[in-house]
Amino acid sequence: MELWEIKANALKLMFADSDIQFSKEEFENGSLESNGNTRDKLVRMNDSIRRAIDLYYQHCGQFNRVAKVYLEEDIDGNMTNILNLENIQDFGLPNKININFSFRGIVKKVENIPFHFDNISKTIMIDINLIGGFYKYESSVFDFDLFYRMTKENLPNDIEIDDLVFDLNILNIPEDIQRIIPKYIKGELYEEDEASIAKMSKDEYIQFLYNYNRKFSTFQTKVKSTFKRG
Numbered sequence: 001m002e003l004w005e006i007k008a009n010a011l012k013l014m015f016a017d018s019d020i021q022f023s024k025e026e027f028e029n030g031s032l033e034s035n036g037n038t039r040d041k042l043v044r045m046n047d048s049i050r051r052a053i054d055l056y057y058q059h060c061g062q063f064n065r066v067a068k069v070y071l072e073e074d075i076d077g078n079m080t081n082i083l084n085l086e087n088i089q090d091f092g093l094p095n096k097i098n099i100n101f102s103f104r105g106i107v108k109k110v111e112n113i114p115f116h117f118d119n120i121s122k123t124i125m126i127d128i129n130l131i132g133g134f135y136k137y138e139s140s141v142f143d144f145d146l147f148y149r150m151t152k153e154n155l156p157n158d159i160e161i162d163d164l165v166f167d168l169n170i171l172n173i174p175e176d177i178q179r180i181i182p183k184y185i186k187g188e189l190y191e192e193d194e195a196s197i198a199k200m201s202k203d204e205y206i207q208f209l210y211n212y213n214r215k216f217s218t219f220q221t222k223v224k225s226t227f228k229r230g
Contacts, residue, residue, distance in 0.1 A: 003155075048185045063172060070144065085122065093148060094115065100142060184206075
């Protein structure tokens with residue numbers, strides 16, 4: 001859904017008896033911003049949407065994905081012990097790593113190998129001594145399956161109130177969650193008008209998150225911060 005649609009649905013919930021249509025044209029021509037009642041709600045709406053998305057992550061977590069990755073090489077073309085993540089745009093946190101080896105008819109997989117993750121630099125380092133001597137081979141004969149949690153995305157901090165066509169789909173927020181975000185917006189912004197109704201709307205959004213059927217994988221989520229050496 002585009003940002004204006006989220007806002008339009010929220011305004012409809014708060015001004016159900018209004019003659020305003022809350023159309024895209026009314027957003028574009030500035031009539032909603034010039035209206036004292038709707039402008040007061042609009043200026044606070046982006047922050048309310050951000051908090052609704054924060055609650056989504058709090059209650060529903062992050063999607064799990066898997067990607068094929070390889071070891072980085074240094075300036076001399078030698079393999080390092082660092083996984084190259086440059087092609088993963090949505091990387092958040094690693095869950096587990098498998099190594100796949102194929103050479104001269106020999107095929108082998110080692111699952112759930114130990115690794116160290118630096119959350120500041122977003123760097124994943126492999127203990128080469130624990131992957132069965134694969135390190136002596138060329139990098140072309142082995143690769144890694146990286147199971148990871150997608151990064152948490154939210155509205156950009158610099159987004160403008162009139163940025164109407166920002167698409168929430170690029171944040172990887174499920175559309176059924178997007179459709180109910182207006183409930184939370186009403187719950188926050190309608191408190192001065194009808195506190196009890198506002199609370200019911202906010203509670204409905206939170207209850208929806210509690211009951212949401214998360215289609216996430218059950219990968220191992222424990223990240224080893226140190227290597228175990230045998």
